[in-house]
Amino acid sequence: MQEKLEEIESAIGYRFKNRKLLEQALTHPSYETTGSYERLEFLGDIVLDAIVGIILFKEYPSAEESFLTDLKSAYVNSRYLNNVGVTLKLERFIRHKSHEVPRLDNFVEGLIGAIFLDSGWKRAEDFVKKTILNKKIEPIKNYKNILSGLSKKHFGIDTHYELVSEKGPPHKRRYVFKARIPGIKYIGRGMGTTKKEAHMQAAKDLLQKLSKCKSFSILPD
Amino acid sequence: MQEKLEEIESAIGYRFKNRKLLEQALTHPSYETTGSYERLEFLGDIVLDAIVGIILFKEYPSAEESFLTDLKSAYVNSRYLNNVGVTLKLERFIRHKSHEVPRLDNFVEGLIGAIFLDSGWKRAEDFVKKTILNKKIEPIKNYKNILSGLSKKHFGIDTHYELVSEKGPPHKRRYVFKARIPGIKYIGRGMGTTKKEAHMQAAKDLLQKLSKCKSFSILPD
Numbered sequence: 001m002q003e004k005l006e007e008i009e010s011a012i013g014y015r016f017k018n019r020k021l022l023e024q025a026l027t028h029p030s031y032e033t034t035g036s037y038e039r040l041e042f043l044g045d046i047v048l049d050a051i052v053g054i055i056l057f058k059e060y061p062s063a064e065e066s067f068l069t070d071l072k073s074a075y076v077n078s079r080y081l082n083n084v085g086v087t088l089k090l091e092r093f094i095r096h097k098s099h100e101v102p103r104l105d106n107f108v109e110g111l112i113g114a115i116f117l118d119s120g121w122k123r124a125e126d127f128v129k130k131t132i133l134n135k136k137i138e139p140i141k142n143y144k145n146i147l148s149g150l151s152k153k154h155f156g157i158d159t160h161y162e163l164v165s166e167k168g169p170p171h172k173r174r175y176v177f178k179a180r181i182p183g184i185k186y187i188g189r190g191m192g193t194t195k196k197e198a199h200m201q202a203a204k205d206l207l208q209k210l211s212k213c214k215s216f217s218i219l220p221d
Numbered sequence: 222m223q224e225k226l227e228e229i230e231s232a233i234g235y236r237f238k239n240r241k242l243l244e245q246a247l248t249h250p251s252y253e254t255t256g257s258y259e260r261l262e263f264l265g266d267i268v269l270d271a272i273v274g275i276i277l278f279k280e281y282p283s284a285e286e287s288f289l290t291d292l293k294s295a296y297v298n299s300r301y302l303n304n305v306g307v308t309l310k311l312e313r314f315i316r317h318k319s320h321e322v323p324r325l326d327n328f329v330e331g332l333i334g335a336i337f338l339d340s341g342w343k344r345a346e347d348f349v350k351k352t353i354l355n356k357k358i359e360p361i362k363n364y365k366n367i368l369s370g371l372s373k374k375h376f377g378i379d380t381h382y383e384l385v386s387e388k389g390p391p392h393k394r395r396y397v398f399k400a401r402i403p404g405i406k407y408i409g410r411g412m413g414t415t416k417k418e419a420h421m422q423a424a425k426d427l428l429q430k431l432s433k434c435k436s437f438s439i440l441p442d
Contacts, residue, residue, distance in 0.1 A: 038286040043278050046293075050271035057264050065259040072267075121342075158394075158416070163381055173379075195379070 008093045012111065014127055016118050025110035028096035037110030044113030047121075051128045052076055070139035075132055077140065081105035084131055108132075143203035150207075151181045159206070161199050164189070179206045186210055229314045235336055235348055242339050246331035249317035258331030265334030268342075272349045273297055291360035296353055298361065302326035305352055329353075364424035368409075371428075372402045380427070382420050385410070400427045407431055 005022055009015050016022045021040070029036040052075050056068050063071075074080065085091075085104025096102050108131075116124040144159075151159045164176040175195050179188035179202035188206025192198035226243055230236050237243045242261070250257040273296050277289050284292075295301065306312075306325025317323050329352075337345040365380075372380045385397040396416050400409040400423035409427025413419035 039278065039284075039289070042286040042289050043274065046267075046271045046274040050267045053264065053267040057260070063260075065263040068260070068263050157387065160384055162383070166378065 004093055008090075011088055011093075012127065013130060014115055014123065016114070018118055021114040021118050022111075025114040026090070026094045026107060028094060028098065028102050028107075030097040030102070031095045037106060037113075040110040040113035040117070041106050042113070043116060044109035044111065047116045047124055048076055048109060048112050048128060048132070051121075051125050052133065055125075055129075055133065066142075066145075067139060070141055071137075073140040073142070074137050078103065078105040080137075081108045081132070084108050088131065143200050143207055147179065147203040147207055150210075155181055155183065157182055159203065161202065163195075177202045179203050181206075184210075186213070225314055229311075232309055232314075233332065233348065234351060235340075235344065237335070237339050239339055242335040243332075246335040247311070247315045247328060249315060249319065249323050249328075251318040251323070252316045258327060258334075261331040261334035261338070262327050263334070264337060265330035265332065268337045268345055269297055269330060269333050269349060269353070272342075272346050273354065276346075276350075276354065287363075287366075288360060291362055292358075294361040294363070295358050299324065299326040301358075302329045302353070305329050309352065364421050364428055368400065368424040368428055371431075376402055376404065378403055380424065382423065398423045400424050402427075405431075407434070 005016075005019055008022070008026070024035055025037050025040050025044075027036045029038060049072070052072050053068070056063075056071055060068065060071075082103055082105040085108045088108070090104050090107050091101055094102070094104075094107055112124055112127060115127050147159050151157060159179050159181055161177050161179050164178050166173065166175050168174045173193060174191060175193070175198040176189065176191050177195070177198040179190070179199070180186075186206060186209040188202040188204070188209060190198045190201025190203070190205055192201055226237075226240055229243070229247070245256055246258050246261050246265075248257045250259060270293070274289070274293050277284075277292055281289065281292075303324055303326040306329045309329070311325050311328050312322055315323070315325075315328055333345055333348060336348050368380050372378060380400050380402055382398050382400050385399055387394065387396050389395045394414060395412060396414070396419040397410065397412050398416070398419040400411070400420070401407075407427060407430040409423040409425070409430060411419045411422025411424070411426055413422055
């Protein structure tokens with residue numbers, strides 16, 4: 001383990017004073033409940049959110065709140081953070097007893113929590129800048145919010161989401177949802193590995209269908 | 222306005238170097254879009270989350286992540302923050318052009334963002350300790366998560382939520398949802414002013430019904 005810890009330290013560019021924190025950040029609950037990353041992940045999640053949010057707030061002094069929210073989402077969502085974990089090759093260092101390799105986003109958040117506890121805000125911020133904010137990416141549009149606002153404004157009612165199907169084993173679930181606005185004939189459909197993702201895709205689909213309809217030329221792009 | 226600003230400063234126990242920030246934090250988007258609290262609220266929301274989360278993490282060194290999450294929710298949810306705004310008598314100081322007095326939680330978050338920008342983390346933390354963390358409160362149990370975990374574990378499928386009804390004008394909406402687990406005869410019902418609240422109540426109701434059933438004696442309290 002000792003050698004591995006040194007290797008991961010050089011991969012993430014940070015040397016721990018207290019290596020127990022690093023070990024904990026790399027331990028999945030399936031391996032060991034008490035010494036797992038769960039508390040560190042709680043901490044890392046909120047610290048990451050604040051670091052990214054504060055940096056974006058300053059970087060875009062005239063951007064609207066919705067742009068900041070969407071851009072923050074793009075950097076802190078689980079899919080993006082999982083990719084950060086892949087880039088850092090965390091798979092080689094983590095300890096778990098699951099049938100499959102667990103998602104890596106929680107380990108990334110655990111590492112942020114561990115660095116924050118070990119050395120404070122500034123070093124956690126350095127890590128976030130170097131590994132997460134190091135790419136320019138597009139904001140993730142929250143199609144559900146856009147559709148919801150539109151639906152309430154024009155029809156006085158919110159969008160409804162209904163589960164169409166749910167398939168596959170627990171770790172590879174596929175959800176299909178439909179989105180509809182009561183009284184409107186168009187229906188949006190979306191698929192995703194989480195309900196949230198399926199809702200979002202269904203909202204996006206419905207927005208696209210509505211935008212092709214002449215009476216909705218007021219719709220945003 | 223000048224007098225009012227001094228009054229609010231003494232009410233919140235913080236004197237601004239840059240009073241423009243205070244004015245902005247007290248301005249609803251209905252009054253003025255460009256100079257409203259929206260960006261400050263974005264900042265205050267994440268700073269508040271981090272301040273509360275870090276304090277609770279240290280205060281409860283052996284608590285599980287789920288306890289920390291539930292206790293943080295209890296302090297940062299919109300209902301609680303709205304009450305903080307009522308206690309601070311923010312209603313007397315805010316500027317808006319809505320038909321009704323707007324919710325006060327967003328102003329509270331705006332104030333936190335404004336103090337953070339004006340003086341940094343430490344002073345924002347002082348304000349949060351004095352006005353938000355000054356009461357001992359119970360964690361808010363996330364019944365949706367509890368039910369979802371249980372449903373997946375015992376039945377290999379997630380809970381479904383269906384809208385039963387949606388009534389009332391936009392600013393006083395009442396949602397009723399039902400929660401059910403496919404293949405299980407019990408149904409939970411919940412009402413709320415937001416969908417989230419209605420889901421949560423429906424999950425709570427279904428959990429209570431399941432806990433009365435002998436075959437589910439494994440259920441948590």
